[in-house]
Amino acid sequence: MRIDAHEIDRQYVCMSQIKSIIGEGKKAYILTFGCQQNEADSERFGGMAEEMGYGITHEIEEADLIVINTCAIREHAEKKALSITGQCKHLKTKNPSLVIAMCGCMVTQEHRAEAIKHSYPYVDIVFDTSMVYRFPEILLARLSGAKRQFMLDTGCEGHIAEGLPVHRESSFKAWVSIMYGCNNFCTYCIVPYVRGRERSRKKEDILKEVKELADAGYKEITLLGQNVNSYGKDLDEEYDFADLLTDICKIEGDFIVRFMTSHPKDATHKLIDTMAREPKIAKHFHLPLQAGNDRVLKKMNRHYDKARYLSLVDYMREKMPDIGLTTDIIVGFPTETEEEFEDTLDVLSRVGFDNIYSFIYSARKGTPAYSMEGHIPYEVQSARFTRMLELQSEISVNRNRDYEGKPTRVLVEGRSKTDESKLTGRNEKNRLVHFEGPDSLIGQFANVMITKAETYALFGELMEG
Ligand code: SAH
Ligand code: SF4
Ligand code: F3S
Numbered sequence: 001m002r003i004d005a006h007e008i009d010r011q012y013v014c015m016s017q018i019k020s021i022i023g024e025g026k027k028a029y030i031l032t033f034g035c036q037q038n039e040a041d042s043e044r045f046g047g048m049a050e051e052m053g054y055g056i057t058h059e060i061e062e063a064d065l066i067v068i069n070t071c072a073i074r075e076h077a078e079k080k081a082l083s084i085t086g087q088c089k090h091l092k093t094k095n096p097s098l099v100i101a102m103c104g105c106m107v108t109q110e111h112r113a114e115a116i117k118h119s120y121p122y123v124d125i126v127f128d129t130s131m132v133y134r135f136p137e138i139l140l141a142r143l144s145g146a147k148r149q150f151m152l153d154t155g156c157e158g159h160i161a162e163g164l165p166v167h168r169e170s171s172f173k174a175w176v177s178i179m180y181g182c183n184n185f186c187t188y189c190i191v192p193y194v195r196g197r198e199r200s201r202k203k204e205d206i207l208k209e210v211k212e213l214a215d216a217g218y219k220e221i222t223l224l225g226q227n228v229n230s231y232g233k234d235l236d237e238e239y240d241f242a243d244l245l246t247d248i249c250k251i252e253g254d255f256i257v258r259f260m261t262s263h264p265k266d267a268t269h270k271l272i273d274t275m276a277r278e279p280k281i282a283k284h285f286h287l288p289l290q291a292g293n294d295r296v297l298k299k300m301n302r303h304y305d306k307a308r309y310l311s312l313v314d315y316m317r318e319k320m321p322d323i324g325l326t327t328d329i330i331v332g333f334p335t336e337t338e339e340e341f342e343d344t345l346d347v348l349s350r351v352g353f354d355n356i357y358s359f360i361y362s363a364r365k366g367t368p369a370y371s372m373e374g375h376i377p378y379e380v381q382s383a384r385f386t387r388m389l390e391l392q393s394e395i396s397v398n399r400n401r402d403y404e405g406k407p408t409r410v411l412v413e414g415r416s417k418t419d420e421s422k423l424t425g426r427n428e429k430n431r432l433v434h435f436e437g438p439d440s441l442i443g444q445f446a447n448v449m450i451t452k453a454e455t456y457a458l459f460g461e462l463m464e465g
Contacts, residue, residue, distance in 0.1 A: 001199055003133055003161040011164070012051070014136035019053035021143050022064070028054035029063035033081050034071025036224050036260065037195075038104055040175040041132055042069045045103075046167030048135055056167060061091065065099045065139075070106035072190045074362035078106050085120055092122045099142060101125040103132070108194040111365065113152050127151040129195055133161035157181075158196025162205050172219045172411070172443035178206050178244065179225035184263065186290070187301045187368040188333060188361060191226055200231050203239060207247055214253030219411050219445065220282075221248075223259040229266035242274040249278040254445070256282045256411070256428060261328075264289070265303040267312055276319040282428045283320050287312065288328035292347035293340035296333055299372075306347060313351050324429025325351060329358040331388060332381030335374035341384050345391055354399050354429060355456075356392050360385050393455045400431065400453035407463060408433065410448050412441045432457040 028049035032042040045067050046056050054065055068085055071077040085102065092098050100123045106112050108128035116123050124142050127135065130153045138149050158181045168174055181196040182189075206223075213221055223244075225231060231241040241259075248257055257280050262271075264287055275281045287309075291297050294305045316323050329344060348356065360381045363370045410425040410433045417424075422434045423441060434457055435448045441462075448460040 001157070001159055003159050005163065008133065008161060008163045011048075011133060011136045014140045015048060015051040018136060018140050018143060019051075021140075022053055024053075026054050026064040027057040027062055028065040028067065029057050029060045030067045030069065031060070031084065032069045033077050034069075034073060034105060036175055036222065037177065037180075037226070038069050038071060039169075040177050040224055041104070041129075042067070043166050043168055043175065044132060044164050045069065045135060046169075047165030050167050051165045052136065052139070060088075063091070064095065064097065065101070066091070067101045067103065070102060070104035072105040072109060072112070072194055072364065074359060074364075076362070078112070081106055085116075085123065089120075089122050099124045099139065101127070101135075101139065103127050103129070103135070105129060105190065105194040108152070109190070109366070110152070110154055113150060117148075117150060121148075123148070125149045125151075128153060128156070130156035130158055133159070133164055156196060158199055160199055160201055162201070170443075172217070173413070174213045174218045174221050175224055176206060176209050176213070176221055177201065177224045178228060178241075179231050182226035183230070184227060184303075185301060185368075187299065187372070188330060188364065190364040190367060193366055195226065198227070198230055198234060200233070200235050202235070203232075203244055203247065206244065207251070210248050211251050214251050214255050218253075219255050219443065221255055221257050223248075223257065225259075226261060227263040227266060228259050229262050229268065229271065240268075240270070242268065242270045245271070245274050245278065245281060249280045256280055258282045258284065258430075260286050262287050264309050264312055269315060272312075272316050272319055282430070283322065284324040284326070284428060284430045285316060286326045286328075289344070289347060290328060290330050291333060291336070291340070292344035293336070294343075296336050296340050296343075299335065299369075300330075300333060301368075306343065309347065310350065322429075324354045324431065326355045326357070326430065327351075327353050329356055329388065330361050331358060331385045332361045332376040334361070334369055334372040334376065336376060338384075345388060348388070348391055348395065352395050352399060353392070354431065355396055356388075358385060358388055358392070397453060397455045400455070400458055402453075403431070403450040403458050404453050405450065407447050407449050408458070408460070410435075410446050412437070412444055412446050414442055415439075427458075433460060434458070435460045435462055437462045 070081040179200040181198045182192045183198045232239045408427045412425040416422040423437045447463040450460040452459040
């Protein structure tokens with residue numbers, strides 16, 4: 001399961017061969033769809049590309065290598081990736097030596113890889129999520145004149161590859177994957193089919209990576225996994241996610257730790273106690289609910305009910321009264337009735353999430369829900385979705401109003417995209433905060449007095465010191 005160091009060395013040899021083939025001044029453009037896990041993978045592709053001698057560009061037009069890292073979670077994500085891929089065709093006419101690579105969850109599905117093979121002949125390389133570490137070898141083959149490369153290991157349970165180079169997009173926020181894959185097989189979800197089985201990185205490797213980041217001055221470290229609460233279950237020693245967090249918090253440095261995602265069936269009191277105890281852990285919990293009705297949750301194969309979810313929230317609030325809570329919701333799962341949907345609204349009202357990430361159910365080929373009876377018409381899904389957003393906007397703005405007149409510590413991320421005069425960042429609870437201040441604060445923590453709350457953001461004034 002762990003990729004042998006010799007194999008990684010072999011990939012480094014391929015990287016240096018590519019460097020001598022491509023010559024100076026070549027550029028790589030990496031386009032990422034989907035979740036943070038994919039972003040973390042893309043930072044590896046960026047690292048490998050740099051090692052091969054490519055500079056990283058954010059202008060697709062000037063690229064000599066384009067890597068499209070796809071997502072399959074909903075139809076929309078797939079459509080977007082396919083449409084961008086279509087637009088790359090003309091770039092190849094302009095630059096015939098351009099290499100286009102596709103990878104990630106969408107192309108890991110056989111039917112999608114087949115479609116690329118037949119309908120997108122200008123895509124040079126397609127490789128699945130189990131082949132990330134073999135990118136150099138695959139690219140080298142194509143650059144050396146081999147035919148189009150389709151590297152798909154369908155049925156692969158997945159690997160762990162340590163020691164690949166990484167190009168981090170930020171100098172103060174970092175992703176650290178602690179585990180890969182998923183064993184949960186929620187009936188709507190494609191992830192277990194495209195990311196393989198759950199596997200945890202060794203704690204030594206994770207702690208070493210976090211220490212390096214802390215030493216380099218990183219301020220926010222986000223631990224990633226599809227279900228971080230099952231970290232360690234496949235390791236030889238008795239060591240769980242809460243233990244890992246405790247060890248990470250012992251590392252010196254002025255940084256905060258976040259994690260995602262947690263599954264309510266595996267979230268433990270030990271984890272919540274650890275969060276409450278450790279000042280370095282951001283007091284924000286993203287706990288996907290998906291649905292508030294027990295029958296629907298069962299049909300989704302989620303292994304918890306509404307009562308269990310609410311009792312977890314109660315426990316968190318008992319230990320950390322002002323914890324920030326966010327969730328994911330799926331609207332219009334097959335057979336969901338109006339009354340059952342209202343159970344979801346009821347949980348939203350009871351919990352009062354700071355924010356929700358809500359999605360209209362999207363049928364994914366190969367999942368159990370795909371072939372269930374009782375798919376809900378889009379108009380009905382869409383009407384429920386709107387109703388839910390209306391309720392949540394009201395809740396979010398009320399939650400945000402609690403901040404008015406209070407100070408909050410923000411990690412400053414950059415200039416606001418909509419108003420250049422303002423800086424923007426997130427507080428510990430992941431609330432977006434806008435305020436005026438100098439560029440020198442970017443990448444630093446700043447204290448901000450909140451003066452105004454809106455649904456999706458807080459506004460404030462920089463405080464002294
Ligand atoms: N592992 C995480 C989330 C992974 S996907 C977890 O278990 O919570 C992120 C979110 O996408 C999910 O929480 C879910 O709300 C949504 N999602 C997954 N499959 C979906 C589908 N087929 N249709 C709509 N939303 C989906
Ligand atoms: Fe998908 Fe469920 Fe796994 Fe999350 S836990 S990735 S929703 S199967
Ligand atoms: Fe998408 Fe794959 Fe992530 S399907 S959400 S990129 S794990």
